[in-house]
Every structure is written in structure tokens, then in C-alpha cells.
Amino acid sequence: MTALAPSLQAYFTDRLIGQRAASPNTISAYKTAFRLLLAFATEHTGKAPATLDIAELDAALIAAFLNHLERDRHNSPATRNNRLAAIHSLFTYLALQHPEHAGSIQRVLAIPAKRTERNLVTYLTEAEVDALLNGCDQTRWTGRRDHAMFALTIQTGLRISEVASLTRHDITLGAGANVHTIGKGRKERRTPLVPAIKAVLDAWLNERPAGPSDPLFPTITGTRLSRDAIERRVARHVTVAGANCPSLRTKHVTMHTLRHTAAMRLLHAGNDVAVIALWLGHEQIATTNLYLHADMTQKQQAIDRTKPLGAKPGPYQPPDALLAFLEGL
Numbered sequence: 001m002t003a004l005a006p007s008l009q010a011y012f013t014d015r016l017i018g019q020r021a022a023s024p025n026t027i028s029a030y031k032t033a034f035r036l037l038l039a040f041a042t043e044h045t046g047k048a049p050a051t052l053d054i055a056e057l058d059a060a061l062i063a064a065f066l067n068h069l070e071r072d073r074h075n076s077p078a079t080r081n082n083r084l085a086a087i088h089s090l091f092t093y094l095a096l097q098h099p100e101h102a103g104s105i106q107r108v109l110a111i112p113a114k115r116t117e118r119n120l121v122t123y124l125t126e127a128e129v130d131a132l133l134n135g136c137d138q139t140r141w142t143g144r145r146d147h148a149m150f151a152l153t154i155q156t157g158l159r160i161s162e163v164a165s166l167t168r169h170d171i172t173l174g175a176g177a178n179v180h181t182i183g184k185g186r187k188e189r190r191t192p193l194v195p196a197i198k199a200v201l202d203a204w205l206n207e208r209p210a211g212p213s214d215p216l217f218p219t220i221t222g223t224r225l226s227r228d229a230i231e232r233r234v235a236r237h238v239t240v241a242g243a244n245c246p247s248l249r250t251k252h253v254t255m256h257t258l259r260h261t262a263a264m265r266l267l268h269a270g271n272d273v274a275v276i277a278l279w280l281g282h283e284q285i286a287t288t289n290l291y292l293h294a295d296m297t298q299k300q301q302a303i304d305r306t307k308p309l310g311a312k313p314g315p316y317q318p319p320d321a322l323l324a325f326l327e328g329l
Contacts (some may be wrong), residue, residue: 001009002053003098008034011093021186025161033086036073040065056099059107060170062087066111077116079212121290123260128248129154135241139208142220146233148204149217153255155264156191159183160227160255170270171204183281191279230255248287 016022037057039047044058044064063083069075069083123134132134133151134173138286153163162181170180173283177193193201197261215224225233234255251257259280266276277284 001050004052004054004057005050007054007094008090008098010097011090012070015093023184023186029082030086030089036069037062037065037085040068048258049062054094054101055104056242057108058104059111062108062111077114081113082114084111119267121260121264121265122251122257123254124251124257125247125254128245131241131245131248132237132253133246137206137236142233144204144207145217146237149230150201150234150237150258151197152193153198153258154261154265155194155197157266158191159259159281160230163217163255163327164225164227164230166216168205168210168216171205171216173198173199173205181281184283187281187283189278189281202221234258 003051012027012030015026022030038052041047041057041061042049045052045307047056049070056305066080067083069080070077085329088111091105091108095102095109098105131139132153133147134164136147136150138147143248149163156179156180158166158181162183166179166181171193172178172180173193177198178190179193180188180190181190210218210222217230219225219227219229231254234253238248263276263280267273271279
């Protein structure tokens, strides 16, 4: 076994789990990245993963792997960058453990992330929110569960991972009603609940007796809903709601769309971006600024407050022969 195999194992056990206390989602994403990388390296070197050396994962092979992700696996640039971030994290660790490979490691760390297009966020209007919630068949137990789950997400802006991990103990419905979550980066926060959502959750909790540590939104058998199952429930209800709300048919609606909707509702209510960042659990306000770009209401208000330009109508007429020449090029 070469230096790479024990170093990669130590990276997961000592660095990610022991030192950084990385979340299960991070562990899973990094594990997938390195499984793909090792399979690619094995195919190109003819060596089994356990026999690969650090020097063989050089910058040329890593660059070829990144191209393979986009060309052959049809990964988006964002996914490609996520895989590269995992590789950079590993090689930063290797630089401390194996200085004899410093040159090769630095060349890998110098591989830049690819620039990506940042699309405007998709969110639901109030009419679309009502259509989605009304599309949940509340004569059925699963419909009432989904209605409570969507209503909570639209008001609080929780991530799908946070919704999936909620227990009954995380909901406080007395004075200062709130939902408790441990989100991305293991940041703990409490999000207030408005009276309407408090009433919905109170009815939901009283419908089925369970222990404090049981899932807030379980399956029929009482187990925790997976993220994929939650997204399937969203897609199903959006299809139903689209019959009465045609604009929903033109949108790709996911649980993250409901999180965006919560942010836009806060923005339209006049809340500062810093407050919205705290509400959503964002590490950086730059992330929250995306909602400013998506909000046409504030842009229209800004232009309405500006003084109209005193420009005269008609085509531009160069006042000088040289300027006319340049204009005609």
C-alpha cells in the first residue's frame, strides 16, 4: 500500500470527521468525488486504487479528470467545481503530511475553479403559494403532512436537509413559538413561527401521538422522510396545483424554491438583507444579495425615485468630423 491510501483514509477519519466534524452531507459528497477520481486514475494508469501513489495524481491527471466530468459524465460547471473543491481540500492536507510531494501538490492546488453562470433565483408568487398549499389533499393523512411541511418551509425558509431532520422536539408552540434547527456548517438557529403556521403545526402534532425524538414529518411507517421522497412530494403537488394555476407549469419548483420564496417574502416586507441572511442561516451576505437581483419590485421603485434624464429625442449627431468618422466605423 502506497502513501496515498493511508493518507486518504486519515484525511477522512482525522481531518474531516475528527478535526472538522464535517456533516454527513459533506462526507458523502467528498466520498463520491474521490471514488470517481480513483476510478478515473485506475483506468488511465492501470493501477488499483490502493497501489496509486500521490505523485501519480498530478495536475495533468486531475485536469483530465475534470474534463471527463463535464464531457463524459455531463456534469455542470458547478458540480465540476464541487469535485475540485474536495480535491483541493485533500491536497491541502497532503501538503502538510507529505512535503516531499510539495511541487506536485502545489500544481494541483493551482488548478482554478471554472466560472459559472449565476441564474436568477426562482420563487413563488402569493397566488402560486396558495395554489400549492391548496393542492395538498387534506382529507388524506399524507396531504395534511405535506401541507404542514410546505407551509413551514415557506414561512421559515429551512433547507431540505433541515426539514428532513426535524423532530417533534424541535418545535416550540408556546410563548415565543419557534423551530430549532442545526443547519449548514453545524450552525444552530431558532426561527420564529407566525400564528398561522403555529396553528397548522399544533393541529399536525396533535393528530398522531409520538415521542419527542420522532420525525416531525414521518413516512406512513413512522420513519424519516428522505430528501428524494420530499422532492417527489413537491413535484406531485405542483402538478396538481398547476391545473388551477397555469404559471406553476412554467416553473421548476423544488424545496429550495420554497426557501427562495421565504426569502423574497421577507424582502418584499421591507426587511434588511442582513436580517434575511441571519434568518436563512447564510454565512455571507453576498449569498443573500442574489434575492436583490431577482426582485423587480425594488428595481422599479428605485427607477421611479430617479430624476428623468433630460436627453433630447432623436439619433446621435457627432459634433465633429473626426467623431463622425469614428462613429461610422
